[in-house]
Amino acid sequence: MLETQDLNEQPTTRLDNKTITRRLYQYALRAKKTFVVALIMLVIGVGAELAGPFIAKNIIDNHMFAINQPFYQTTADDPHAAEYNGAYYKRQGFWGDGETKGLEVHVVQSGTSFYFVEGPMDNTTGDKTFDDGTLTIRTAQGEQAVYPAVALSSTELFSFYQPELPGIYQLVGLYFIFLLITIVTEFGKTYWMQSSANKVIQELRIDLYAHIQRLPVPFFDNLPAGKVVSRVTNDTEAVKDLFVAVLSNFSSGAVYMLGVYIALFILDFRLGMVCLFLVPLLILWIILYRNIATKYNRIIRSRLSEINAIINESIQGMSIIRIFRKQKQTEDEFEKLNNDYQFFQNKMLRLNSLTSFNLVNVLRNLTFALVLWYFGSASLGSFDSAISLGVLYAFVDVLGRLFQPMTGMVNQLAALDLSMVSAGRVFELLDEEGEHVTDGAMPRYKGNVRFQDVTFAYKKDPVLKHIDFEAKQGQTVALVGHTGSGKSSIINLLFRFYDPQQGTITIDGQNIRELPKQWIRQHMGIVLQDPYLFTGTIASNVSLDNEQISRERLEQALRDVGAEQILSDLPKGFDEPVVEKGSTLSAGQRQLISFARALAYDPAILILDEATANIDTETEALIQSALEVLKRGRTTFIVAHRLSTIRSADQILVLHRGEIVERGSHEELMEIDGRYRQMYRVQTGIGSNAILDGTEQPQDREAPVPTGLRTT
Known part of the structure; x- marks a missing residue:
């Protein structure tokens, strides 16, 4: 069963974030057209959305509080004229150059009331009081001005606002147009961004699966199938989240924040400078977070792979687990892995809880407090202060929008780091050296096989030593010997799943190292015991x-x-x-x-690996004649433990500890009082006491022949 790896275990090779980012960018270029369309939609949408505060500022400053401007008497047919006591007045903002202005009047606010003042006014700002038809204005410098005034009723006040309504309606209509543009572009951005991400992940999975097909057989001897499956499914799905959620939020956030800062500086340069401190703070925040989170996420992804591996192994061996009553042991192993996974997930949960939305709220409240304290008090007290009330409103609105992308970016930091770790695992698998795939094919060879002084080891100790034999076209060569003697290793070398450290293997006189592996296997076939x-x-x-x-x-x-x-x-x-x-x-x-x-x-070369071992006697008798047809004209290698099935073989090779100790036909070997004769007597019951010494065991376990016939 699988064993939990040490928590501090680190892989031998690891890609840095810069390399991972560069390779992800290369994959993103495969869908660059749709990404560009999504980016264009994003920019248009940000511009349309940020137009809202400017429209609101325009409504406030140029219409709602524009009546603080001087009014001049005009004619009744003027479309911007406001009627009061039979006379018509038009505020200063509606007068064009060269137009003749009439009598100057003012509409002045004091508290919640408005007053009509006829004649010019030197100053309209300060502390205002009204008493018995007189409006008194006291400035901050202690100066005092007194003007005759008349209180305006709500109807009379509305008449001064009525010329502003068409402009307000136009701006409100423009706002809804921009709102519609925002809705359309948001849909387009989301659709094109996600379709681009799906395209990228499709390409990545195709490349990864194709690369797995090219990986050499020894690679799978050391990596459980469940871990490979986790790379293809879980890790690529995490990379998909990078493009769909993370990239979308970060690209949207970056563009949105850029637009917000442009809007802030347009509204008021001083206010924009005050809020610039948020940018380096956000960058520092991201760097610190990733330095901590990456360590946890690597372990989390590793544990998930191990969980998949143990599940895959348990399902494959479910019958054995139940027969030998290993359910409790398997559950304990799974629980240990699952507890490790939960432990580091909780660490990430605590980290995200500390550095997510709550911290953004703190920054937002501090920024608002700073802006309102520094600029807002004067604006709320008068209309002619350091900044206008419309600017302050628009600024607060825009500043509030600045924290929306910040929140989105911060909330995606966990997914960003997890995606980068997963991408690194995928690229590490893609970087494993695979077998070169050569297009085309070779003519069907005859099948003359020659092993010349072949020595081979899976690790250090040789499992084959100085193997030398020849199998001619149409011949049947049987390989016999006890478990671990090297029978399957010869087949592995013939298929070029491995290459020998010494000696040569030829087919029709040509060294198989000089031929593409796919071409050789094209004319080989195998029938396995299972x-x-x-x-x-x-x-x-x-x-x-x-x-x-x-x-x-x-x-x-x-x-x-x-x-x-x-x-x-x-x-x-x-x-x-x-x-x-x-x-x-x-x-x-x-x-x-x-x-x-x-x-x-x-096939030109046929391998039968205990092909009849799992077949009942009746079925075996049925296919014996078919086997003779199958072997006709082909070079056949039979790996056999049941010696009764190879009596007709042209050549029998007896292997022991990686060496050929006997060779010949059945009759020739039976005449020799050697290892083959002893094995045959044991199996047939003749001289059953002639059992080989149990100390004759192989030094190295050999790898099994990979299952299935499909080869690349």
């Missing part, structure tokens, strides 16, 4: 969806191995559905399908 079937149908498992194998050819292959008789009871015959590994079929049925697969591919 054949692997893929999800699909019986027919698809014979052809493996190879377009060159016709329906007639695969059906004929099934008939030639006697499968028609064995599979006739299935409801859909050769189109019977097959689940993963063919678990709904008997061992004999699976083996027959594997034989038919080998026959349909018509």
Whole structure:
């Protein structure tokens, strides 16, 4: 079973954030058109949304409080004229150059009341009081001015506001137009951004899966299947979140913040300078957060991979777990991994709770307090202060919008770091050296195989030593020996899953190192003791969806191995559905399908790895004649423990501790009182006391032949 790795264990190679970012950028370029469209939508949307505060400022300063400007008497037909006591007045902002102005009047506010003052006024700011038709204004310098005034009723006051309504209506209409633009661009930005992200992740997963197909067999000896699955599914999904959520929030936030700061400086330069301190603070915040979070996220992703691995292993070996009553032990191992995962998840939860929305709120409140304290008090007290009330309103509105993207960016920091860690794991797998895939094919070779002084080791100790033999076209060569003697290692070398450290292997006189691996395997076939079937149908498992194998050819292959008789009871015959590994079929049925697969591919070299070991006697007798047809004209290697199945072999190689200790035909080896004769007597019951000494064990375990026939 899987064991939990040490919490402080670090991988031998790790990509830095700069490299990961550069490679993610290269993938993003594959969908650059849609990303550009999304960015354009984003810029337009930000501009349209930020137009709102400027429209509000215009309404406040140029219309709602514009009546504080002087009014001049005009004619009744003037569209901007306000009527009061039979006379018509137009405020200063509506007068054009060269127009003749009439009598000057003012509308002055004192508290919640408004007063009409006829004639020019030197100053309209200060402390105002009204008593018995007299308006008194006292300035901060102690000066005092007295003007005759008349209180305005609500109807009379509205008449002065009425000329402002058309302008207000236009601005409100413009606001709704910008609002509609914002809605459309937000939809477009979200759609194009996510479609771009989906495209990028599709490309990344295709590249990753294709690379896994090219990885050498030794790579999978050291990495559990569940961890590989986690890289392809969980880690790429986290990278998708990077493009969909993180990139969207950060790009939107950056553009939005830039737009906000431009708007702040347009409104008032001093106010914009006051708020600049937020930018370096945000950058420092992100750097500190990532330095802490990356350490946790690496362990979290590692634990998730280990959890997937143990789940995959448990499902694959469920029958063994139950037979040997290992459920409790398996649960304990899973619980240990799950507890580690939860422990570091809680660490991340505490970190995110401390450095997320709450901290943004604190910054926002401090900034608002600073702005209102420094600028707001004077603005609220008078209309002619350091900044206008409209500017202050617009500034507060825009400043509030500044914290929306900040909140979005901060809340995505956890996803950003997790995505970067996952991207690093994906790229590390992509950086593993794979086998070169060569297009094209080679003509079907004859199948003359020669091993010349071949020595091979999986790690340090050799499992094959000075192997030397020749198998000619049409011959059957049997490999026998006790477990660990090197039989499967010879097959691994023949398939070029591994290459020997010493010696050469040739096919038809050509060194196989000089040939692309895919070309060699194209004309090889294998039948395993426990054949692997893929999800699909019986027919698809014979052809493996190879377009060159016709329906007639695969059906004929099934008939030639006697499968028609064995599979006739299935409801859909050769189109019977097959689940993963063919678990709904008997061992004999699976083996027959594997034989038919080998026959349909018509290999020049055929390997039978204990092909009849799991077949009952009746089924074995049925396919013996089919085997003779299958071997005809092909170089056949038989890995066998049941020596009765190889009596007709042209050459039998007896291996012991990685060396060929005996060779010859069955009759020749039986004449020698050697290892083969002893094994044969033990199996047949003749001289059963002649059992080999148990001390004769291999020094190194050999790797099994990879299951399945599909090769790249």
